[in-house]
Structure formats: structure tokens, C-alpha cells
Amino acid sequence: MxxxxxxxxxxxxxxxAGLWPLVHYRSFVAVTGPKADRWLVQTVAGFSVAVGYALLRSTPSDEGRRTARRLGIGSALAYGLVDLYYGSTGRIRRIYLADAAVEAGWLLAWLAARRR
Incomplete structure (x- = not known):
């Protein structure tokens, strides 16, 4: 459970997180900084929406739980590592370091859930 x-x-x-730049791009950019390629922001946002939807629709079956775990861990690692690397080098705004911390939390939660 x-x-x-x-x-x-x-x-x-x-x-x-994925819907934000799709629904209100201006406020997203105001917080996260200007972007060179709007299409890329929207592509990543679309993937985030897809992952979120898949996690929400996961079933309590063994396969459903395994799939959710793989998506949860994979997305947390991907988003977190990109946030950490580019946020710490100044390539993107440091606000992304806060998201890296959130993603680390998701990763730890998924790893802890396996032990239960």
C-alpha cells in the first residue's frame, strides 16, 4: 500500500511540474529563467506529464508496482542529475537545485519503499 x-x-x-510550463509558460520562465528553446521545455514537460500519468495509473499488481518503481526511480535520477549538474555550474538558475533536492527525496522514498 x-x-x-x-x-x-x-x-x-x-x-x-509538467503541466506548469504547458499551461502558463510565462510564469514558468519567470521562476526558472529564460529558455533558448521553448519547444524543448515543452517536450520535457510533456514527458513529465506522461510519467506522472503513468505513475497515477499504476496498478497494485506486482507488475504495476515494479513498473511504477522503475518510472519513479528513473525519472527522479534523470531530472535530479540534470538539475544538479547544470544548476551547480550556473548553466541554469539555481532554483533547479531545489528541484534536485526534491528529486533526491523521491529517489530515497522509492528505495525505502522496496525495503518495506
């Missing part, structure tokens, strides 16, 4: 709640929470987070 803990994994289902984790999958739901992480799914809602990714869904909201």
Missing part, C-alpha cells in the same frame, strides 16, 4: 501512495504522490508532482 505504501508504494501505491508513493506512486500517487510522485505522479501528482510530476503531472503538476
Amino acid at each position: 505504501a508504494r501505491i501512495r508513493l506512486s500517487t504522490a510522485h505522479g501528482l508532482f510530476d503531472l503538476a
Whole structure:
């Protein structure tokens, strides 16, 4: 049951994070900084929405839980490492370091859920 709640929470987070630049690009850029390629922001946002939706729709079956875990860990690692690297080098705004911390939290939560 803990994994289902984790999958739901992480799914809602990714869904909201992905919808933000799609629904209100101007406020997204105001917080995260100017972007060279709007299409790239929207592509990543679309993937975030897709991952969020898949996490929300995961089933309590063994295969559903395994799939949710792989998506949760994979997306947290991908987003977190990019945020950490580019945020710490100044290539993107340091606000992304806050997202790296959130992604580290998701990663730790998924790893801890396996032990339960």
C-alpha cells in the first residue's frame, strides 16, 4: 500500500511540474529563467506529464508496482542529475537545485519503499 501512495504522490508532482510550463509558460520562465528553446521545455514537460500519468495509473499488481518503481526511480535520477549538474555550474538558475533536492527525496522514498 505504501508504494501505491508513493506512486500517487510522485505522479501528482510530476503531472503538476509538467503541466506548469504547458499551461502558463510565462510564469514558468519567470521562476526558472529564460529558455533558448521553448519547444524543448515543452517536450520535457510533456514527458513529465506522461510519467506522472503513468505513475497515477499504476496498478497494485506486482507488475504495476515494479513498473511504477522503475518510472519513479528513473525519472527522479534523470531530472535530479540534470538539475544538479547544470544548476551547480550556473548553466541554469539555481532554483533547479531545489528541484534536485526534491528529486533526491523521491529517489530515497522509492528505495525505502522496496525495503518495506
